[in-house]
Amino acid sequence: MSTGVGAVTTGRLFVPRVRRRLAASQFVYGLCWLIVAIAVFFAIFGPYVRPHDPNYSMLQFQYVGPFQAQGYLLGFDSQGRDLLSRLMVGARTSMLGPLLVALMSMGAGAVISVAAAWWGGWVDSVLGTILDILFAFPGILLAVLTAAVFGAGLAAPTIALAIAYTPYIARVLRSAAVRERAREYIAAAEVQGVSAWSICARHLVPNLGRLVVAQATLVFAWAMVDLASISFLGLGVQPPTADWGVMVSTGETGVLQGYPLESLSAGLCIVLVVVAVNLLGERMAERGERKLG
Amino acid sequence: MSAVAAAPGRRGPHLSPLARFILRRIGLLVLALLVSSFVIFISLNLAPGDPLSALSGGRSLSKATAAALTREYHLDDPVLVRYWDYLKAVVLHFNLGTSIQFREPVSTLIGQRIGVTAELVAYSAVLIIVFGVGAGIVAALRRGAVDGSIIAVSTVLAAVPSFVAAIVLIAIFAVDLHWLPALGNGSGFAGSIEHLTLPAIALAASAFAVVTRVTRVTVRAELGLEHVQTAVSRGIPWPLVVRRHVLRNASIPITTVVGITVTSLFALCTVVEQAFNLNGIGAALINAALEKDFGVVQGISLVLVGAFVLANAIVDLLYAFLDPRVAIGARAS
Secondary structure, three states: OOHHHHHHHHHHHHHHHHHHHHHHHHHHHHHHHHHHHHHHHHHHHHHHHHHHHHHHOOOOHHOOOOEEEEEEEEEEEEEEEEHHHHHHHHHHHHHHHHHHHHHHHHHHHHHHHHHHHHHHHHHHHHHHHHHHHHHHOOHHHHHHHHHHHHOOOHHHHHHHHHHHHHHHHHHHHHHHHHHHOOOOOHHHHHHOOOOOOHHHHHHHHHHHHHHHHHHHHHHHHHHHHHHHHHHHHOOOOOOOOOOHHHHHHHHHHHHHHOOOHHHHHHHHHHHHHHHHHHHHHHHHHHHHHHHEE | HHHHHOOOOOOOOOOOOHHHHHHHHHHHHHHHOOOHHHHHHHHHHHHHOHHHHHOOOOOOHHHHHHHHHHHHHOOOOOOHHHHHHHHHHHHHHHHHHOOOOOOEEEHHHHHHHHHHHHHHHHHHHHHHHHHHHHHHHEEEEEEOOHHHHHHHHHHHHHOOOOHHHHHHHHHHHHHOOOOOOOOOOOOOHHHHHHHHHHHHHHHHHHHHHHHHHHHHHHHHHHOOOOOHHHHHOOOOOOHHHHHHHHHHHHHHHHHHHHHHHHHHHHHHHHHHHHHHHOOOOOHHHHHHHOOOOOOHHHHHHHHHHHOOOOOOHHHHHHHHHOOOOOHHHHOOO
């Protein structure tokens, strides 16, 4: 494999370490995909595969721990409901809101950034200023304000967060779209008389695709934290509906009495999904940037 | 905008890039304050039902109270006139409206509670600066296991929502180990430090992670630059090289990221105060939102958003003063 003394030594020292590191990072990303897949599975099928009714409460089993009752793997929560079933069913509301936020801000961000890059000039300036102003409104405060106006629930905070996260997506996409707009193939298409609409829809947006998806993935992770916080505060998903944010909140009494499992398990679910989605999103963003060059 | 940024002249007859940047940023600040105050103001009209029922939070009002509220909020005037009056009342008299629930001015309510919030944010900021920047520098200078474990910890911490951090801290340090109190404000200096330690850590956790990562990357990048290698090759002692050539140059982006993350605490404190039952304005905002006490929601939102916008502008301006290149290239990229 190697010809010289130097190559032998560097080869021995270097190659295994790189390989080990590569294997380690592949393992981490594989784990991330696994976590996301499990969470998505329960978000879709949770209500059908849960072992028990998540809202059926047997108060005599309040705070009974894991492995103590046959068929109740994680034990019971503060109101004697099956914890495992609640975690499974809770995946749906916990992930649906962030998904909607990501999709909405992705759509709005793509439209705004392509419009700014395509027309440039004053359109770009006006849109840029609007985005700068939007940056001024912290997402979670906007969500609290809308929840106060329209009443508690998932709908109002979801829309508020979609608006608040649009500038984050649009800012990254705008600079990429400007670079792409300056490429020759766009000019060539323009010379051939292809309409602006068709160039944007057929070439520009698809070429930005990876970056769009990467940013939306990151927004999903942020929005998941925010919406769980809103539900924790009592302004989002309402109890007794099973939701991870709500469960952290309803479990707080248990934490103070020395039975922290309900809060901690729901919190762990949130953290695992957010870490996994974050890592995958960051890698996608890195690759998307590199590909666009 | 590109024309503005592209002017390369050293000192043109017009404004310098720095002055232009400052003017633009202050203009943006004023615009942001106007827009956000308008959004907060108009939200009352967007509420389902009429503004009066939004103000009362669905409580039934006597004729006299309804008339008094109509008079106080000038509900019969056109929207823009009312907005102008609202702005005047806020700016000139610091009149933020009245709490239906507590029957006192919102400004009094805020005055009683803002101390706790300020202490909490300040305590968190100190933690972020000392431990966040410190861990980032250590990770950058010591490659290998130390670096790896700091990265791993900060990646996980960045994803821990503040309310989950709060619950974990309460479960371990208050309930299990009995080291620190779980809930409440405490009194006196020692008492508040004792009661605010867990909340401040919960509030700082995710910001700490961001600051650590940015510090690490910045210091690493600085270490690889030629002027550092030159300094090393000239025989300047390593600690001196790090202090003079690396940290001083890295301090600009680090200052910015610390500024941005500390600013974000103004919004996050609502969640942490609620989790720890602290009597600050964040918890008061949530309580008012739950109780539909709309005057309080508007008043505290205005204060928090105003502080957030103002602090952001200060960070941007500070950045431009520390590193004049920013002003020149501000909108060019």
